[in-house]
Amino acid sequence: MRKADRLFQLVNLIRHQQPVSAATLAEQLNVSVRSIYRYIDDLSVTGMPIYGEPGIGYSLQPGFELPPLHLSAEELDALQLAVTIISRMAGREIADAARSLSAKVLASLPEERRQPESALFSYATGLSEQQKKIWDLLKQAISAEQWMHIIYNSLQGATSERTVYPLGLFYWGGKWTLGSWCALRKAYREFRVDMIQQVNYCAPPLELPETINIKTYIQHQSASEKLLNMKSSVT
Known part of the structure; x- marks a missing residue:
């Protein structure tokens, strides 16, 4: 840099x-x-x-403002591609926010740079409208620190109902998963967003332990992955 x-x-x-x-x-x-x-x-x-x-x-000092942006062609390409991908692969609210951010950035550029021509495109299969709605509700619940009741279809075709405390949304290059604390299992659990059929806010079924948060969830997942790798190397 x-x-x-x-x-x-x-x-x-x-x-x-x-x-x-x-x-x-x-x-x-x-x-x-x-x-x-x-x-x-x-x-x-x-x-x-x-x-x-x-x-x-x-x-x-109060009142200080940065001068207008001067972005390179590569930076503009990255911005436009990111907005395209987000608009297809995430919820409607975050997609609207991405487009708004892009418009603000482009508006701050000199006139001759406001209509960048990019050669980068993404036509990846995105979320359905129903999945985008569920994605938005999950994100709102994470921000509001709100328990949710979900109806979930497993890959084996079994339908179950869970009360979960959502912690984060994770994109794995094709699929989103919800990282959460499950009240039934009293443990961290992951749910594929495209397999969630219905979500609703609900009252907390129990007091959430203070140690349950996104940081400890990620640490738990990292430790679990290392353990699986160790077992695989032994067998």
């Missing part, structure tokens, strides 16, 4: 997280804390209104 791009990224990170520590910025940019100090000095020399408070972090 060019230094100018890294400095631009640094300003964006400060603007969205202020006040933010040098250690946090270093971790997000994958550089040393000493490099962050050097970048801040470089920005200050250019007149960038960044100020730091010991023990608190860096902030920008």
